[in-house]
Amino acid sequence: MPTVAIVYFSAQGHTHQIAEAVAEGAKSVAGTGVELIRLAGSDIVEGRWKNPEVLATLTAADAIVFGTPTYMGGYSAQFKAFIDAASEVWLKLGWKDKIAAGFTHSQGLSGDKQNTLTSLWVNAMQHGMLWVGLGEMVEGTAADKVNRLSAWGGVMAQTDWGQEQTNEGDRKSATILGQRVATTAARWARK
Ligand SMILES: Cc1cc2nc3c(=O)[nH]c(=O)nc-3n(C[C@H](O)[C@H](O)[C@H](O)COP(=O)(O)O)c2cc1C
Known part of the structure; x- marks a missing residue:
């Protein structure tokens, strides 16, 4: 049974909502185990993050x-x-040949978040991981549309200042990414 781990930081909960949507997508693929890991600032002491359990998971x-x-x-x-x-x-x-993917959330429509997604990809490449992009056409630019921000390397999500709930289209995109990662992991695990 392939396991998909989603590891993320979220201060105010928006990135958390996107992570939950990724998890929902991964769980929708039969037989997939999902680990949702929200990083805690308290694991950083004198500038160094430490949590051996998270790394083991x-x-x-x-x-x-x-x-x-x-x-x-x-x-x-x-x-x-x-x-x-x-x-x-x-x-x-230790993570060589694992499937990898990424998402980011920002307040600005651009907010320069392509750079964040690119950094996630570079990190995965340094680990020798295999990157899975979103692979979805832009359905439109309205808030409820899939891939409304036209991202191909992963999921870009955006929520306006003062808005608690993330946009439906971004959550849909994240669900699709989770599904795609779980499907890829299952195919990759097949001998
Ligand atoms: C220190 C700081 C820097 C930020 N820089 C940017 C930025 O460069 N571009 C942008 O669009 N939003 C920026 N924001 C807004 C954050 O992206 C937004 O608060 C965050 O995605 C909310 O996610 P969360 O609810 O998961 O914490 C910044 C916020 C903080 C606190």
Whole structure:
């Protein structure tokens, strides 16, 4: 049974909603186990993130989906602290040949979040992982449309200032990504 782990940081809950939609998509593929891991700022002590249990859970998974809000056009600091700590796995190429994918959430329509998605991809490449993009046509640009922000490398989600609920189209895109990752993981796990 393939396992999809979704590891992400979220301060105010928007990225969390997108992570939940990815999980829902992955769970919709029969036989998929899903681990939803929300990174905690309290795991960072003197600038260093440490949580061996989280790293072990990720290492045991068949696929890892990475998610972070976009801060100043890149990762949030909390997510970056986790990424840097995971370099101890990279030293042994412990995630090599795992399926990977990514998503980011920002306030601005652009907000320079292409850079965040690209950084997620570069990190996965450094680990020797196999990246799965969204692979969905743009349904339209309205809030309820799939891939409304026209992202191909992963899911881009955006919510206006003061809006608690994320946009339906972004959640739909995230569900599709979760489904695609789970399907890919199952095919990849087949001998
Ligand atoms: C320090 C900081 C920097 C931010 N930089 C950007 C940015 O560069 N582009 C953007 O569109 N939004 C930016 N935002 C807004 C965040 O992207 C938004 O608050 C976040 O995606 C909300 O996600 P969350 O609810 O999961 O915490 C920034 C927010 C903070 C706190």
